[in-house]
Amino acid sequence: MTLPHPNTDQISLPIVLGVLGDPTRLAIVRYLASKEGVALNCSQFLDLGSKTNLSYHLAKLREAGITRTEIRGTNRLISLRRADLDSRFPGLLDSIIASAIKLPINIKEAVGVETTAR
Amino acid sequence: MTLPHPNTDQISLPIVLGVLGDPTRLAIVRYLASKEGVALNCSQFLDLGSKTNLSYHLAKLREAGITRTEIRGTNRLISLRRADLDSRFPGLLDSIIASAIKLPINIKEAVGVETTAR
Numbered sequence: 001m002t003l004p005h006p007n008t009d010q011i012s013l014p015i016v017l018g019v020l021g022d023p024t025r026l027a028i029v030r031y032l033a034s035k036e037g038v039a040l041n042c043s044q045f046l047d048l049g050s051k052t053n054l055s056y057h058l059a060k061l062r063e064a065g066i067t068r069t070e071i072r073g074t075n076r077l078i079s080l081r082r083a084d085l086d087s088r089f090p091g092l093l094d095s096i097i098a099s100a101i102k103l104p105i106n107i108k109e110a111v112g113v114e115t116t117a118r
Numbered sequence: 119m120t121l122p123h124p125n126t127d128q129i130s131l132p133i134v135l136g137v138l139g140d141p142t143r144l145a146i147v148r149y150l151a152s153k154e155g156v157a158l159n160c161s162q163f164l165d166l167g168s169k170t171n172l173s174y175h176l177a178k179l180r181e182a183g184i185t186r187t188e189i190r191g192t193n194r195l196i197s198l199r200r201a202d203l204d205s206r207f208p209g210l211l212d213s214i215i216a217s218a219i220k221l222p223i224n225i226k227e228a229v230g231v232e233t234t235a236r
Contacts (some may be wrong), residue, residue, distance in 0.1 A: 013217050018139020023132050091213035099131050099207040 003062060003069050008084040011065035016089070019064040020096060023103065024049050025057050029066065030100045032080040033093075039070065039077035121180060121187050126202040129183035134207070137182040138214060141221065142167050143175050147184065150198040151211075169187065171206035184193045 020026055027048050032040060045054050058078060061067040065084065070077045087095045137229045138144055145166050150158060163172050176196060179185040196222065203211045 005160060013214075014139050015142050015143055015219060016139075017135045017144075019213070021132050021134075021139050026132055026135075089213065089217040092217060095207065095209035096131070096135070099210060103131060104208020106156050 001072065002069055005062060006065040008065070008088060011081075011084060011088050013033050013089060015064050016085070016092075017031060018064060019066060022057070022060075024053065025061055026096070026100045027080075028054075028057060028061060028081065029093075030097060030103075032067065032078065033082075033097045036080065036082065039068075039079040042078065045078075049073065074082050119189055121189065123186060124183040126183070126206060129199075129202060129206050131207060134184060134203070134210075137178050137184060140175070140178075140189050141181055144214070144218045144221065145198075146172075146175060146179060147198065147211075148215060148221075149222065150185065150196065151200075151215045154198065154200065157186075157197040158197065160194050163196075212217060 028045055062069045065081060068079050068081050082093060146163055181189045183199060186197050186199050200211060
């Protein structure tokens with residue numbers, strides 16, 4: 001079984017921006033970027049939200065073409081589609097990640113105390 | 119009378135991305151960037167949507183800190199907050215504008231025929 005992913009030329013700028021307009025999804029992308037080249041298991045994101053919430057956010061990221069989800073047995077491995085995003089929107093992912101690094105990594109804190117800078 | 123605008127340090131990455139996740143708002147930003155340094159009157163955006171729709175989109179852009187709206191008599195002058203955005207999120211606006219340039223400028227067409235490239 002494979003999950004649906006958009007082709008590179010189907011990745012849409014407004015959809016990518018809209019999907020990244022969420023602190024949890026930005027934190028997931030930032031975490032994936034920090035472990036680049038490694039596909040991460042869903043459970044590695046559990047600091048960022050509940051399992052149900054994460055499934056929802058990971059589906060949004062996959063459907064927008066930002067991440068790839070591979071099913072391996074009972075695992076789902078998530079990776080950033082950096083090459084696809086870089087070819088489609090040069091410089092965009094890097095500038096978003098560079099700015100997202102300044103955000104608090106702990107989402108509950110980010111939502112609760114919006115003005116806290118780290 | 120002045121309209122509320124966030125200070126530079128209140129401009130939030132997820133909010134900016136979320137607000138730009140819309141083809142009409144991307145087209146407005148692209149148009150403002152093409153006329154940079156000039157404050158534009160609301161009526162100059164009428165190709166991009168109805169008056170009511172534009173008021174809504176321009177308010178969203180202002181509240182996110184992406185644009186500045188100045189009231190001059192019966193006119194509203196809109197300009198891009200490029201310096202504020204560049205200092206807050208270096209490179210972000212340029213990469214978004216560079217990618218948005220590839221989108222169709224006519225929003226009705228962009229929404230109707232998503233795969234048309236110009």
